[in-house]
Amino acid sequence: MWWALFAFLSCIVTGDHSYAYNINAPIQTFVVGQPYKNASWRHPPEIRVCSDTKVTAFRINHAVSYWQKLGYKFGSVSVDNSINCTKAYYGEILITLPDSSFDNTKIASTRIYSKISTDEIVKAKIFIMPKDSKKARVLEHEIGHALGWAHYNKKFHIMHSNWIMGGLDASGLQNDG
Numbered sequence: 268m269w270w271a272l273f274a275f276l277s278c279i280v281t282g283d284h285s286y287a288y289n290i291n292a293p294i295q296t297f298v299v300g301q302p303y304k305n306a307s308w309r310h311p312p313e314i315r316v317c318s319d320t321k322v323t324a325f326r327i328n329h330a331v332s333y334w335q336k337l338g339y340k341f342g343s344v345s346v347d348n349s350i351n352c353t354k355a356y357y358g359e360i361l362i363t364l365p366d367s368s369f370d371n372t373k374i375a376s377t378r379i380y381s382k383i384s385t386d387e388i389v390k391a392k393i394f395i396m397p398k399d400s401k402k403a404r405v406l407e408h409e410i411g412h413a414l415g416w417a418h419y420n421k422k423f424h425i426m427h428s429n430w431i432m433g434g435l436d437a438s439g440l441q442n443d444g
Contacts, residue, residue: 308415315362324346
């Protein structure tokens with residue numbers, strides 16, 4: 268019965284058009300295959316959060332914990348108060364304000380940088396606006412991209428491309444190595 272309550276409550280936000288998702292699109296109820304991972308980290312990444320994003324310690328710790336329960340390891344998590352917090356360094360996931368290439372119809376976006384020859388992720392940038400930093404599942408989803416996972420449009424899955432249709436289902440995302 269909990270799923271019915273969750274489904275009902277998730278419908279309440281459909282009137283908020285700031286998400287820019289087509290809520291009248293057909294619902295996918297069947298997905299073929301498993302989630303796909305584009306690349307992987309060789310070493311556990313550090314996470315640096317730019318203070319301008321307004322991502323709270325609670326939100327980042329909750330998001331990191333979600334992935335740790337699936338077997339992923341991370342280095343330290345730190346907050347950067349500098350005014351020029353825009354450059355991701357080798358071995359880190361940077362959570363920063365969007366740059367000029369950001370699609371304003373999205374809640375957040377992630378860019379990964381990897382070695383072409385090995386598909387090893389060397390750094391990642393998560394772009395998020397302060398107004399979206401407190402939304403449930405957004406950081407968990409974007410950290411999933413920073414870990415190399417592609418969208419997987421199974422209803423209620425954390426990697427669903429549509430925030431409204433997503434959830435906390437992590438099937439197929441367990442860390443193999």
